[in-house]
Amino acid sequence: MLKGTNIHKSFGDLEVLKGIDLEVAPSEVVVLVGVSGSGKSTLLRCFNFLERINEGTIEIDGHLVNPKNDKLSKIRAEVGMVFQHFNLFPHMTVLENVIEAPMIVKKMKKADAITLAKQLLEKVGLSDKADVYPSKLSGGQKQRVAIARSLAMEPKVLLFDEPTSALDPELVGEVLAVMQQLAQEGMTMIVVTHEMKFARNVANRIIMLDEGRIIESADPETFFGNPTHERTRQFIQLVD
Ligand code: ADP
Numbered sequence: 001m002l003k004g005t006n007i008h009k010s011f012g013d014l015e016v017l018k019g020i021d022l023e024v025a026p027s028e029v030v031v032l033v034g035v036s037g038s039g040k041s042t043l044l045r046c047f048n049f050l051e052r053i054n055e056g057t058i059e060i061d062g063h064l065v066n067p068k069n070d071k072l073s074k075i076r077a078e079v080g081m082v083f084q085h086f087n088l089f090p091h092m093t094v095l096e097n098v099i100e101a102p103m104i105v106k107k108m109k110k111a112d113a114i115t116l117a118k119q120l121l122e123k124v125g126l127s128d129k130a131d132v133y134p135s136k137l138s139g140g141q142k143q144r145v146a147i148a149r150s151l152a153m154e155p156k157v158l159l160f161d162e163p164t165s166a167l168d169p170e171l172v173g174e175v176l177a178v179m180q181q182l183a184q185e186g187m188t189m190i191v192v193t194h195e196m197k198f199a200r201n202v203a204n205r206i207i208m209l210d211e212g213r214i215i216e217s218a219d220p221e222t223f224f225g226n227p228t229h230e231r232t233r234q235f236i237q238l239v240d
């Protein structure tokens with residue numbers, strides 16, 4: 001569904017991604033881990049074309065993306081992203097946040113966008129918050145709106161960059177539960193997270209990034225039980 005080949009990304013002299021090969025199958029859930037600064041966010045941003053790669057290729061659902069010819073808005077509709085800090089539009093209600101992109105980018109009729117948005121708000125357990133402004137919501141509720149907003153574009157892949165890191169501990173579970181439900185429904189996902197219980201229970205595969213390279217890629221049992229790389233062992237001890 002999503003395939004990166006030999007992805008290189010530098011910021012000036014700093015080479016952050018040093019040749020990443022990563023293929024995510026339809027309905028696969030990949031959890032991406034690694035210490036701060038290892039390049040996790042940059043890799044997600046490259047897959048979403050928020051960053052332009054210096055070398056390599058990215059394919060979405062078998063289509064080789066050419067950022068020169070393909071419209072970025074179309075690519076971003078296919079590869080959704082959920083951020084740590086929600087990034088909701090503060091001057092719009094919850095419903096308006098969710099219908100905005102389908103109407104603007106996909107030219108969906110307002111009535112259809114509202115129908116879709118209401119379904120999605122129900123899915124994330126926020127039907128009763130449709131007409132509320134984001135400032136009235138808890139962090140967990142905001143993040144669930146952000147997920148509904150991403151889903152409104154009907155993406156082929158959803159990328160999550162530490163979606164629960166900014167939340168109070170008691171609000172983490174409600175967001176992870178929504179993500180787990182999406183995984184069970186067959187959404188293809190890459191999730192950067194420090195929630196190792198989620199990784200263990202939901203991931204099909206866990207990938208460890210270290211200084212811009214993938215040093216470990218394994219199913220959760222092997223990743224935690226029998227990692228090949230010393231850095232992976234150190235990381236597991238750190239987060240356990
Ligand atoms: P992670 O998400 O794993 O913590 P990042 O992908 O955010 O890592 O960052 C990897 C490295 O790239 C860090 O050294 C960071 O300072 C650097 N970096 C990230 N974005 C930029 C940018 N826009 N300009 C310059 N350096 C950046």
Ligand code: MG
Pocket residue numbers: 040041042161
């Ligand atoms: Mg990051």
